[in-house]
Amino acid sequence: MTKRVSKLARREFLKVSAAAGAVGALGTSGLFNQAFAASNTVNFMAWSAAVDLVKSHVAEFEKSIGIDVNYANAPWANYRDNIITKFVGGAPLDMMWVSDAWLPEFVDAGWIAPINKFDNLMKYNDEAEDFCNDSMTYKGQQYGLTYYTDFMAFLYDEQALKKAGISSPPTTWDEVTEQCLKIKAAGISEYPLMLALANESWLMNFLAAMVYSHGGRFTDEKGNAAMQSPTEGAIKALQWVIDAVHKHKIVSPACVEIGELTGLKAFQSGNHAFALEPKYRMRPINDPKQSQIAGRCKQVLMPSGDNGKHNTVGWMRFHGMSAATAANQAHAERTAKLIEWFGGRANGEYKFQKYLFTDIGAGFGVKPLFDDKDVQASYNSYADVDMIKAQQALALKSDVVTPWYGEWQETHASAWQAAILGQASAEDAMKKAGDKWNSLKKEFS
Amino acid sequence: MSENKPSLKYRLALRFNYEARSAGLFILPVMTVLALVAVFPILYSLYTSFFKLKLTRPHQVPFVWFDNYVEILTDELFIESVYRTVSFTLMSVVAILLIATMISLLLNETFRGRRFVSAMILIPWAIPTVANGLLWKWIYDSGYGALNGLLKQLGIIEKYTVWLGDPDKTIPLIANAFVWKEVPLAAILILVTMKSIPADLYRAAKVDGANVIQRFVHITLPSLKPGFMLVLIYETMMAIRHFDLFFLLTEGGPADASHVVSWQIYVETFRNLSFGTGSAMSYILAIVTFALAYAIIKSLGKRI
Structure with missing residues (x-):
């Protein structure tokens, strides 16, 4: 009897080991990551700013568009190291916040992808500040939509x-x-x-x-x-x-x-x-x-x-897309929708940039928001909106x-x-x- | 002769008997963990130091033999940072030895409130390193720092002085904060050695007419050598590798005034993400630290 239990246990052990080995092999070969990327969930990584606002905007996206989002954040102080480690390790990452200062190194390393082929994203360039568009552009390609600028x-x-x-x-x-x-x-x-x-x-x-x-x-x-x-x-x-x-x-x-x-x-x-x-x-x-x-x-x-x-x-920060995600057409389109939801118009208005400004005072990179009455009222409570507009144009x-x-x-x-x-x-x-x-x-x- | 020689099997059995095998089995888990968390990373970082490994250039990782080491040892900034590290270490260790000896002499005496004084002296040692750094940052601040406030109230300075922003003062001020934190441990180590000196020696010296200074020079100091050696080795290693205060107080500045070796390793590894040169620098620092410790043990050890 004891012997039989022992055999069963050994079989169970072998099964678990084999499963673990298969998962490990999948992970090593990149199949695991591809499988992850192919799922309906968009993996979104940001630094720990306006966390509640981001969460509520994500929830609204999931409800309106019907795509699940896996949102994670890390402190700004070690965000760059954190995200580079994820890129190098092949962790599932679809959309992420990127600083303009990191753009060339991220592109040259092959970690982020251009968004030029997504018309639903590129159409916002006309309404964005020139230096924002310039700051997201490297070697003739654009790599995202504005998250914040100052x-x-x-x-x-x-x-x-x-x-x-x-x-x-x-x-x-x-x-x-x-x-x-x-x-x-x-x-x-x-x-x-x-x-x-x-x-x-x-x-x-x-x-x-x-x-x-x-x-x-x-x-x-x-x-x-x-x-x-x-x-x-x-x-x-x-x-x-x-x-x-x-x-x-x-x-x-x-x-x-x-x-x-x-x-x-x-x-x-x-x-x-x-x-x-x-x-x-x-x-x-x-x-x-x-x-x-x-x-x-x-x-x-x-x-x-x-x-x-x-x-x-x-300077500015933007919503970017990982190169691994861009390689998968369907998943890239899902991710582009999330980028648009944050960096472009959500239900017809620049909601995220506006709330980011009215909630924590972070600057926006789209010109139409200067004409928004809430924005004007907020700015004029502590600054001169015309002066800000004039200086921003000279940035x-x-x-x-x-x-x-x-x-x-x-x-x-x-x-x-x-x-x-x-x-x-x-x-x-x-x-x-x-x-x-x-x-x-x-x-x- | 050969007929009397035990067989190999017998000799192996003798060498790896049941007890030895059991002992080996028991320490195997610990050895495995140590191999994974200590030995492997150390060897892997040595391996890494032979590559031009920069995390932001993942597609270009050439094997460069000793190029990283040559590059570091011919880098002007690295040589300057070595001088700064030596200067910081010298002033810190000398100050720690002197102050800790004086404190241990005080605590070796019997007086009212000795226990309270002992507890008070231990406080800096009990304060976490980061808290210690932040505390000194406040003290040294040129705008609202306690040091300026105190000196002005005492009439020593007329207007607030720049402390950490003055490159001539930066290293001594950081050394001061380091000494403040390290002295209690050094004092305890010296005090323990002091307590082990036989009282008979002092009584005999008194009978022979030796005064206090003679007793200190001829009995106390020579007997303290083991304690001094321990403090010297430990504090030298701590000072050479010290990073926290440089990070919290000056971040290597102003200009390169506090750019020591440990700071350069941090910048190279975690800011530039150059793991190849960062590993090579760490190995150079480790080898120098070991060599120094070995030299101290060799030179002082013989005389103990």
């Missing part, structure tokens, strides 16, 4: 300017210097301009806003380094910051250790008259519950340098988004900081950054 804004404390007898905000960087010196002389603020230049993910946006508004660029049309050019590069912008810290003493020498969030809090506490901040920060700055300068924070077009035209840097796509961006930025950030600390001249710092760029470009091509 730009670096120049903000000022209206009361500080009035106290110093300044009637209108600055329009050029020279005027910023003059006004800061007046404010400093009046004893209103020791360091009137707040710049947060700690080496963190925000740094490149601050630097790009300074460079673009000075009329400079980091790269030329061929993608070679131009930052070291004395006339069209980044040297003028960097020199302005160096002078602001050491010569005029209008920017704190601690700016190299101040992160975006710390800088925001310092501006909210009334320590500064001017600040460079992402536009969506205007909402908390003008919120009396969170800020001591509520109602006093205004926006003006980014000051311009010698060749500048009030340009700033814009430029970052010209350093390449597969080697991350590696280059380590050297670039360090070069800016070294120059600000007086360890290198602006010319030497930008030459070092430019050399690194060209060497990486060569390595990657």
